[in-house]
Amino acid sequence: MGMPGGAALGAPGAAVVSAPGAAAFEAPGAAEGQGSAGTRPSLTVPGDGVGSAAPAMRRVSTRVPVLLLVSGTGWRSLLPGQRVRLHGRVTPPRGDEFLAGVVVVRGPPRPVGHPPWPQTAAGEIRSGLRNAASVLPPDARGLLPALVVGDVSGLDPALVTDLRAAGLSHLTAVSGANLMIVIGAVLALARLVRLRPRWAAVLGAVALIAFVIVARPSPSVLRAAVMAGVGLLALSAGRGRAGVPALLAAIIGLLLFEPELARSLGFVLSVAATAGILGLAPPLTRRLSRRLPRFLAEATAVTIAAQAGCVPVLLLLDRPPGLASIPANLLAAPAVAPATVLGAVTAVVAPAAPALAELVVRPAGLATGWIVTIARATAGLPDTAPPWPSGLLGLGTLILLIVILMAAGRRIRRVVLVILLVVTTVTVSARLYEPGWPPADWLMVSCDVGQGDATVLAAGEGSAVVVDAGPDPRPVDACLRRLGVRSIPLLVLTHAHADHVAGLPGALRGRTVGTALISPLPEPEYQAAKASGTLAAHGVQSHIAAAGQSFTSGPLTLTTLWPSAPSPADPSAPAVPVGLTDPNEASVVLAVSWARLGVTAVLGADVETESQRALVASGRLPRAEILKVPHHGSRDQDPQFLTTIGARVAITSVGAENTYGHPAPATLNTLATAGVRNYRTDRDGDVAVIATHAQGGLAIARRGHAHDPPTTAAARAHPPRAAIRATPRDRPGCPTCRAESATPTRRSRSRRSRSRRSRPIPLGLVTAPPP
Ligand SMILES: [Zn+2]
Structure with a gap:
């Protein structure tokens, strides 16, 4: 990329880097990257002035951004423009990102000098707004600063998920439409006091600059400011189309200034939104102003037109907006302007007159609360794509x-x-309308959460033990909602990998949780700390899992099989067997039994060969009808583990088209050869194990996918194919005994286990007639 001293920057090794200000160091949510709960917090700094102060190294300066991977405290409170000194290891960037280098930072930043005074003032305005908003209900409190200046530091992760699901998350970023509303309000005020047009324009420009500083002058905010300028210019002329040349000039100018924008989706959407405003806002305003006051009509029209402008781009990218997002945006639009404008007023008056700010913030909170209500209500709707082709078609x-x-x-x-x-x-x-789900008398459901695990065990009316929360809050929440689970007496996080814990906020949402059981190995550190923090914030006490613990709730009893317990002779001995440093191998394996039904399940978490062998050797493994296949059916399985349990039904929780090659053909083969019928969430959707009326009888129901192409919608509206029925366990060597419905006696059980290894057992699964 032709930057001077690229070799020195690219060389790994210790370096002291002094970076001028964190212009792009947004509020935490933005810094962490959308939805990637598993990534380390990072920030991008402008490259100019980044240099190495290590004596052996050359000082490097580049205009290309440098990505800092940071951890620990002290970073979130940095103001833009603050120079900092930091220690870290410089590595070359991977992938196709437009970066000069990546610095893995160690320790906190050491500020050098002071940030420029406008940034200090802006910081005070932002914290004034946060303080003033603290009198509002929790959700509105977090959302208001996000709506006004894109400050998402106080946003509840569950609300972020809801906003995204409802197609409203664009409201939490500073956009051209957002800026137009604020500046539009300033101009309306100028009109009201009959300010001369020239002075009104000056006032508008000053407000625009002030807003950019308060919202932190990151590239996306600057872009929004340019787009807002274009939009205001065109709308003040009364004809949107007059703005088209201005928009084109702005595109050319921005691309010359920052060529990287050419491949930025955010930039494309920003242009599309502005084009939407130019084309649709004037006629929409005329219509709406028949019903609404002029300013509110204008602001609502701008919000709707910006969204409409983005639709063609989203269609082209195969990302059609969800059906529910259309009414959600239409309903939320009238509240956006009052919330933004009143929030901006609050921010301006808060540092000088806190009492006045508290007065203004209440109506702003009402408007914000309305948006929260819409998001919550819409997020509960099924994830529906419109019956519309995507792409060019x-x-x-x-x-x-x-x-x-x-x-x-x-x-x-x-x-x-x-x-x-x-x-x-x-x-x-x-x-x-999804008749037949959840199926009556369900015992256990493996939720379709993509690549990850979330298993729900029925523990009575509205109550269930939940084992793992999947990689994303939304699917697990939706799955629990469908099952009517309102209380979770026990929540097990088998280990701290993101595909098991990142969905935690979704599982907790609106539910009471008794106790949590976690792996003794708190790794990866970042995820483990985050999960513990989330549990603590919800007032849930965590206990370390160790073999031999047991837990009873309603009809079910859980027993911890792994990791092995500390030795009774030496209580200080570690629960994690020495040498077990892999979170997968230290994940919590459980036996679940429904004693009344004589049914047992083994939930294999993510244990791999080593722990599986140890478990088989320990003799603790019970015989069970159901097996949750360990580690998403990966290759690293001990065939003995898979077969000694003697399961009839296996469930593999795995994401469609995952990049890990899960489940491995070899694993599927082992299961098939042992006569175990395997169900997988990537193909079957949510998989439920049901108790049939015959004692000990089991059936499997599958819900199908949330992400199937719309053409299958009608098929899915029928009752799920509660199809495959597993009859009570067969007696070995007696294929005709299949229909027998007695729970096997102890003796027949042990006899079976002896003979099982020597000869294959018939499947014992018959397809039920369509319901
Ligand atoms: Zn996993």
Whole structure:
């Protein structure tokens, strides 16, 4: 990339780097990267002035950004423009990111000098807004600073998930539309006091600059400011189309200034949103101002038009907005302007007059609360894609429809709109109405959470033991919601890998949790600390798992099989066997039994060969009807472990098209050869084990996918194929005894276990007639 001294920067080794200010060091949520709960917090600093002060190394300076991977405290409170000194290891960037280097930082930053005074003032304004908002209910308190200046530091992760699910997360970032609303309010005020147009323009420009500083001048905020300028210019002329040349000039200017923008999705969406505002805001404003006050009509029109402008881009990228996001955005739009403007007023007056700020913040909180309500309500709806093709075909169809609508008369326009409305309503309600789920008498459900684990064990009406929370809060929350789980007497986090714990906020959401059981190996450190923090914040006490613990809730009893307990002779001995440093090998393996039904399940967490062998050798493994296959069916399995349990049904929790090659063909083969019927969440969706009326009888129900192409929606509206029925355990060597419904006696059990190894047992699974 032709930067001077690239070799020195690329060389790994200790370095002292002094970086000028963290312009792109956004509020924590943004810094961590969207939704990637597993990544380390990072920040990007402008490269100019980044240099090595180590005597043996050359000082390097580059305009290309440098990525800092940071941990620990002290980073979040840095102000933009603050120079810092830090120690870290410089490594070359991987992948195709536009970076000069990546610095893995050790220790806290050491500030050099003071940040520039406008940034200090801006910091005070931001914290003034946060303080003033603290009188609001928790969700509104976190969302208001995000709405006004993109400060997401106080946002609850569960609310972030809901906002994303509802298609409202764009509200928490500073956008052109956001800026237009604030500056628009300033200009409206100028009109009200009959300020001369020239002075009004100056006032608007000053407000724009002030806003950029308060919202932190990151590239995305600067971009938003340019786009807002274009939009305001065009709208003040009264005709949106007049802004098109200005928009094109802005695109060229920004690309010349920062070529990297050419491949930034954020930039494309920003341009699309501005184009949407130019084309749609004026006519929408005219319509809305018949019902709403002028300013509110304008602001609502801008919010809706910006969203509409993004739709073609999202379609082209195969990311159609969810159906529920359309009503969510329409309903939220009128609250965005009052919340933003009142929030901005609060921020401005808070440092000088806290009492006044508290007065203004209450109505702002009402508007924010409305947005929270919409997000919560919409997030509960099924994840539905519109019945619309994606890619070029989808874009073409959309353009064709718009052309027809524009050319057609009023009547045809109405007919088309009514048809669209009916199709939308039918699709949404078809998804909402899911007869047959959860199936009656379900014992255990493996939730389809993608690549990860989340197992739910029925523990009575509205209550369930939950083992792992999957990689993302949303699917586990949705799965628990479908099952009607409101209380979790025991929550087990088998180990701290993100595919098991990152969904924790979703499992906790709106549910009471008794106790948590966690692995004795708190690694990876970052995830383990984060999970413990989340549990503590919800007032949930964590206990370290060790073999031999047992827990009873309603009809089920859980026993911890692994990791092995500290030796009774030496209580100070570690629970994790010496040498076990892999979180997978130290994950919590459980036996679950429903004594009344005579059914047992073994949940294998992510243990691999080493621990599996140790478990087989320990003799602690019970015989069980159901096996949750360890480690997503990976290759690292001990065949003895898979077969000695003697399960009839196996469930593999695994993500579709995962990059790990899970489940491994060899593992599937071992299971099939042993006569174990395997179900997998990537193909079957949520998998439920059901107790049939015959004692000891089991059946399997599958829910299908949340992400199936829309064409299968109708098929899914039918009851799930509660299809494969497992009859009570067969007696060995007696294929005709299949229908016998008695729970096997102890003797027949041990007899079976002896003969089982020598001869294959018939599957004992028959397909039930369609319900
Ligand atoms: Zn895993």
